[in-house]
Amino acid sequence: MTLRSVLLGSALAAVAIPALADEVNVYTTRQAFLIEPVVEAFTEATGITVNLSYIESGLVERLTAEGERSPADLVLTVDIANLQQIVDADVLQPIDNDVLKAAVPEHLRSPDDLWYALTTRARVVYAHKDRVAEGEVTTYEDLADEKWRGRICTRPGVHNYNLALLAAVIAHHGEEAARDWAEGLKANLARKPEGNDRQQVRAVWAGECDIALANTYYMGAMLADDEQRAWAESARIVFPTFEDGGTHLNVSGVAMTKAAPNHDAAIQFLEYMVSPEAQAIYAELNHEYPVLEGAARSELVASWGEPAFDTHDLTEIARNRAAALRIMEEVDFDG
Structure with missing residues (x-):
């Protein structure tokens, strides 16, 4: 049995929260194969479909043009500069969530709750x-x-x-x-x-x-x-x-749009993304560092020791x- 299958099995067993909606829409600058295994585990556990829209360029412009009509619930992107550009475009709403704040260290999230890191590099x-x-x-x-x-x-x-x-x-x-x-x-x-x-x-x-x-x-x-x-x-x-x-350090991070038509399901997905199971899957796939303290790292990343x-x-x-x-x-x- 592969590490990925073990992690997926653990993730499915760990999530028992009933679904609050049928879908979550995510705009992402990360190619789908980098996050699909996490998405699949979440969907199997909750019944909530996660629709990934890969946007290679023009993300901020698209969110600005769509405004409160945007179908996107969440935005997933890499690099702190990209996250800040989305913040400056005034298309986000804060996420004041105890689960996220307990999982993500203070220096890896926005002080006004507008974005949270999911992994670091x-x-x-x-x-x-x-x-x-x-x-x-x-x-x-x-x-x-x-x-x-x-x-x-x-x-x-x-x-x-x-x-x-x-x-x-x-x-x-x-x-x-x-x-x-x-x-x-x-x-x-x-x-x-x-x-x-x-x-x-x-x-x-x-x-x-x-x-x-x-x-x-x-x-x-x-x-x-x-x-x-x-x-x-x-x-x-x-x-x-x-x-x-x-x-x-730089980050891959997530934020919630002002529109967020599936707000409650999006919150479920976010809470899952910072769970030990999801963090381990994500880290294994991408060889990035999980933000959750104690979450499993890939074998390669673990071999590098404990950098300061x-x-x-x-x-x-x-x-x-x-x-x-x-x-x-x-x-x-x-x-």
């Missing part, structure tokens, strides 16, 4: 196993040191993942220091920023650079791919920290996005 360093010594990478601040000149690869600086990291640098050290850091990081690049996170790890494998910035869950995705497995196996994950904090994660307010980090984008453009990071 860290922005870390993939270091070549032979060309980078153990302990050679320690802090994010250290990545701007000239000892890394010509040794770093990253995707474009204006991508949300890197903007979130720079926004966190601003939160820890202020805009002036963040600008110096961005300039130092740019000076240490082995090549022009291009491609996605997996392509950065491929560049480490190919000898184009010694370390790369990428999200943790890509390790699991690459190890599961016949072509990309060698890229992943050439590198080890290192969890740098801020000098005055921990390893930078940053607890800085994600809402503040999201509000620094505009400043981070301005800095990236001023230093011509992608030029």
Whole structure:
């Protein structure tokens, strides 16, 4: 029996709440296969159908245009910047729910109850196993040191993942220091920023650079791919920290629309999503970190030990996005 089937069985046994409605409508920027096993377990347990609408782009514009006529109950997306953009569009209602608040740590949810994280991922360093010594990478601040000149690869600086990291640098050290850091990081690049996170790890494998910035869950995705497995196996994950904090986290999160035509069923689904069973299924599928303390992690993620994660307010980090984008453009990071 596979771990997934065990988790699905546990999830079905654990949910005995009667259905309050027949369906929940979810707009998501996450591809359906990443969350379908959780959805299937919830539906089998409650009889409530979850309709997933994958929206690759234009999510905020769609929600704004639909307004209170929107069929969407919930919005599921990745990256704190995306969540904040939805908040700023004024299309959400708060979710004041004791189950969610007990499950999701305070720094991983909106202070005004407008969004809750469901999983987290860290922005870390993939270091070549032979060309980078153990302990050679320690802090994010250290990545701007000239000892890394010509040794770093990253995707474009204006991508949300890197903007979130720079926004966190601003939160820890202020805009002036963040600008110096961005300039130092740019000076240490082995090549022009291009491609996605997996392509950065491929560049480490190919000898184009010694370390790369990428999200943790890509390790699991690459190890599961016949072509990309060698890229992943050439590198080890290192969890740098801020000098005055921990390893930078970003989130996948959920929010409820003002319209929410199936409000009560949506609340049931949300409560299920932070249950130990659902958190374990979600984490196993995506190799992300569950937000619920004590929830099972995938075997791969568990093998990385217990990193010291940053607890800085994600809402503040999201509000620094505009400043981070301005800095990236001023230093011509992608030029």
